[in-house]
Amino acid sequence: MVFDRIPPDWPYRDRARRIASPPHDWCVVDAGEGPPLLLLHGAGGSGHSFRKLIPLLTPHYRVIVPDLPGQGFTRSGARGRYGIDPMAEDIVALCRKLDLSPLAVIGHSAGAALALRLSDFLPLKGVIGINAALGAFEGAAGVLFPLLARVLAVTPFIPHVVARLWGHAATVNRLLDSTGSRLDPEGQAQYLTLVRDAAHVDGTLGMMAQWRVDELMAQPRPVATPTLLIASTGDMAVPARVSRDAARHLKVATYAELPDFGHLVHEEAPEAVAELILPWLDALPRG
Structure with a gap:
C-alpha cells in the first residue's frame, strides 16, 4: 500500500510500502535482490535522496530505504523519540518487523551517525557514511543552533509558518546551494515538496532539537564494525575534515575523499559514490 500523500512522480513510489511498526507508521522503499542494505537519509531529507544511488546498488543488493520518523512520508507516532538512541531503537524494531538482518547500513549526513549507533544494536558487517555529520557545531553555533531548534520544535504553528515562508523554489534552491551541491531541476523540485510539508518540517525540527552527536562520538565502541567514511571536498555543510578526523577515532575505518x-x-x-561503495561491500564477510 502506498501513502496517498506521496506525489505520483515521487522516486520509487511503486516500491514504497506502508509498515506499521509502533510507534511510527513507516514509509519504506524495498527494491532489488541479494544481501540486504539499509539506507538512511539525513535530517531534512527523505529516502528519495538515494534515488540515483539505488539503481547502482540493486543489481547486487536488496535495498531497504525508510523515511525517518516524522520526515518524508513516515508518520510519527511519538515526537519525543527523535533523538539518536530512540530513533535507533525504533529502526531496530522496524528491522524485526521486516525480518531483516542488514549486511550493512549506508547513511548520509545525520543518517551516518544513526548508522554508527545501529552498529551497537545490530550484527552489522559494515557501516558506510556519506558526508557523515559526526561533529558538533563549532563556536557560538554550537550553543545557539541546538537551543533555537529546541525552541522552534515546541512552538505551536512554527512548522506551518516555516513551510509557508520557505516553501518557494528560490528559497529552497538557495538552501541547496548553501550545501555546496548543484542539483538538477527534478531534485530541486523534490526538496521543495518536502519543505512545503508542515509535518516534514515538524519532524526535521524535532530531530535537530533532540540530536546529540557529541555524546555518540564520546562513547567507547567495543564492537569494531568496519566503517567506510566518504567525504567530498566541496561540502559546505559538513566539512570533509569531520569524516577525516572521525576515521582516526574509529577502530576499523577507511576514509575516502571525492573532490x-x-x-x-x-x-x-x-556513480563516483558507487565506485567506492561496491568494492568495499564486496570485501565484507558474509554469513
Missing part, C-alpha cells in the same frame, strides 16, 4: 562535490554528493555524483 569538488557538495554535501549531497550521492545525488550529484552517484
